[in-house]
Amino acid sequence: MEAMKETVDQSLREMRDTFASGRTRSVKWRKTQLEAIIEMVKDNEDKMCDVLFQDLGKHSIEAFRDELGFVMRSATTALNSLDKWVVPRKSNLPLLFYPATGKVISEPYGTVLVLSSWNFPISLSLDPMIGAISAGNTVLLKASELSPNASALLAKTIPSYLDNKAIKVIEGGPDVATILLQHQWDKIFFTGSPRIGKIIMAAAAEHLTPVTLELGGKCPTIIDHHSVSKDMKSVVKRISGGKWGSCSGQACISVDYILVEQSFASSLIEMFKPVIRSFFGENPKESGCVARIVTKKHFQRLSRLLNDPRVQASIVYGGSMDEEKLYVEPTILLNPPLDSEIMNEEIFGPVLPIITLRDIQESIGFIKSKPKPLAIYAFTMDEKLKTRILSETSSGSVTFNDVMIQYMCDALPFGGVGESGMGRYHGKYSFECFSHEKAIMEGSLAMDLEARYPPWNNFKLTFIRLAFREAYFKLVLLMLGLKR
Numbered sequence: 001m002e003a004m005k006e007t008v009d010q011s012l013r014e015m016r017d018t019f020a021s022g023r024t025r026s027v028k029w030r031k032t033q034l035e036a037i038i039e040m041v042k043d044n045e046d047k048m049c050d051v052l053f054q055d056l057g058k059h060s061i062e063a064f065r066d067e068l069g070f071v072m073r074s075a076t077t078a079l080n081s082l083d084k085w086v087v088p089r090k091s092n093l094p095l096l097f098y099p100a101t102g103k104v105i106s107e108p109y110g111t112v113l114v115l116s117s118w119n120f121p122i123s124l125s126l127d128p129m130i131g132a133i134s135a136g137n138t139v140l141l142k143a144s145e146l147s148p149n150a151s152a153l154l155a156k157t158i159p160s161y162l163d164n165k166a167i168k169v170i171e172g173g174p175d176v177a178t179i180l181l182q183h184q185w186d187k188i189f190f191t192g193s194p195r196i197g198k199i200i201m202a203a204a205a206e207h208l209t210p211v212t213l214e215l216g217g218k219c220p221t222i223i224d225h226h227s228v229s230k231d232m233k234s235v236v237k238r239i240s241g242g243k244w245g246s247c248s249g250q251a252c253i254s255v256d257y258i259l260v261e262q263s264f265a266s267s268l269i270e271m272f273k274p275v276i277r278s279f280f281g282e283n284p285k286e287s288g289c290v291a292r293i294v295t296k297k298h299f300q301r302l303s304r305l306l307n308d309p310r311v312q313a314s315i316v317y318g319g320s321m322d323e324e325k326l327y328v329e330p331t332i333l334l335n336p337p338l339d340s341e342i343m344n345e346e347i348f349g350p351v352l353p354i355i356t357l358r359d360i361q362e363s364i365g366f367i368k369s370k371p372k373p374l375a376i377y378a379f380t381m382d383e384k385l386k387t388r389i390l391s392e393t394s395s396g397s398v399t400f401n402d403v404m405i406q407y408m409c410d411a412l413p414f415g416g417v418g419e420s421g422m423g424r425y426h427g428k429y430s431f432e433c434f435s436h437e438k439a440i441m442e443g444s445l446a447m448d449l450e451a452r453y454p455p456w457n458n459f460k461l462t463f464i465r466l467a468f469r470e471a472y473f474k475l476v477l478l479m480l481g482l483k484r
């Protein structure tokens with residue numbers, strides 16, 4: 001670990017020197033790096049798909065949709081928008097401040113640390129990096145040790161495409177993260193669990209470093225079958241795609257559980273069965289389209305959740321597991337006990353509990369009784385229910401009539417609230433996430449208001465009261481001696 005400490009010190013020194021040189025502030029440098037990211041992903045498409053298969057058993061098309069294609073689009077958006085993003089924004093100051101002018105300029109924080117997670121190891125590493133570079137920072141990335149092939153590929157490839165005095169990759173697990181966190185950073189961007197998020201925030205507090213925490217949680221999905229009965233086929237397909245078609249449910253925005261009225265539960269289960277078969281065939285394990293569970297430890301966690309006898313009794317579809325292949329079959333549960341572990345921790349796997357309610361309106365209270373989720377999904381055409389969801393619950397995002405798609409839409413901010421995280425990124429929000437918005441006020445020495453200064457008297461107090469209210473007409477009267 002001494003050698004690692006030395007490497008971290010040296011890397012940080014180089015990145016700080018590079019930032020101090022001003023090189024990363026130039027728009028030209030930022031664009032060159034963004035172009036290089038696009039080129040790197042294009043040139044290494046096959047290798048990236050290979051490592052995602054080795055680490056997670058992801059199908060190459062799933063890998064392209066969720067990671068490579070997503071990253072190239074994100075870098076292209078930044079590249080095409082950067083000239084607009086960097087322009088200082090004029091602020092219209094109240095007349096009170098005349099003749100001063102105001103503007104806001106986006107300033108890079110400096111040297112930022114990105115710690116990423118294993119489930120989308122390419123996109124969750126490169127996408128924050130795109131934001132950090134767009135904003136003109138130097139960046140150090142540590143990807144997750146649990147996706148070692150992706151981490152190794154990034155560590156090998158990034159230095160040969162990007163400015164390696166400004167952008168660095170260090171590989172390792174919690175021990176390396178601990179060393180990194182002992183240093184002072186200008187911003188920390190973390191993707192991972194709420195448990196480790198607390199460690200990150202505590203370490204950042206030591207240096208008052210700002211953090212963005214992209215965490216997880218249990219994302220509920222409401223099905224208001226009354227209002228979407230005509231479109232149930234699409235509803236079930238979308239939920240199935242979100243639950244089982246993206247890293248086998250090992251995704252922070254995956255559907256965690258469904259809330260539906262009791263009277264519709266058995267029909268819903270019957271609707272899922274043919275859809276799952278149409279996606280993954282009669283033997284999903286051999287379909288090549290089901291990602292595997294990342295590690296034995298994670299597999300054992302899932303099997304512990306499922307092996308609770310009360311949970312076992314709730315399995316209505318699937319439930320088979322193969323430890324050697326780290327495979328868990330797409331599985332549906334009906335009403336597992338609400339005090340079971342599976343209903344109280346993020347599932348992060350291909351298991352879908354269906355929880356029944358007497359009336360779908362009760363879903364609001366159910367969601368409110370839990371920590372604030374990263375996403376709420378609701379299939380409904382009922383405007384009143386939509387309004388209740390928006391006004392009575394809190395979550396990182398709400399998506400009506402679809403799942404997970406909000407992540408891909410970079411016109412919307414992506415991030416959590418409460419236990420699901422803090423801060424947001426994607427598109428322009430990524431640029432803002434890695435920028436300090438500096439307020440600039442340009443005053444004039446042409447005139448001076450004596451009312452600002454001591455000695456104090458009643459005239460000055462009246463003046464200040466009127467000024468705070470921006471009561472300009474009364475101020476003029478006061479100055480003309482026509483008002484007391």
Ligand SMILES: NC(=O)c1ccc[n+]([C@@H]2O[C@H](COP(=O)([O-])OP(=O)(O)OC[C@H]3O[C@@H](n4cnc5c(N)ncnc54)[C@H](O)[C@@H]3O)[C@@H](O)[C@H]2O)c1
Nearest residue numbers: 116117118143144173174177192193196214215216217252
């Ligand atoms: N909001 C999002 O965008 C998003 C995306 C993916 C995953 N997640 C969440 O991430 C979690 C799963 O990912 P994970 O298992 O990689 O999370 P994790 O918290 O275990 O690890 C995330 C990162 O933290 C590092 N780390 C682990 N232990 C550490 C320690 N003691 N000190 C410092 N750093 C440490 C890891 O090396 C890794 O780089 C889930 O909760 C999921 O919802 C969130």
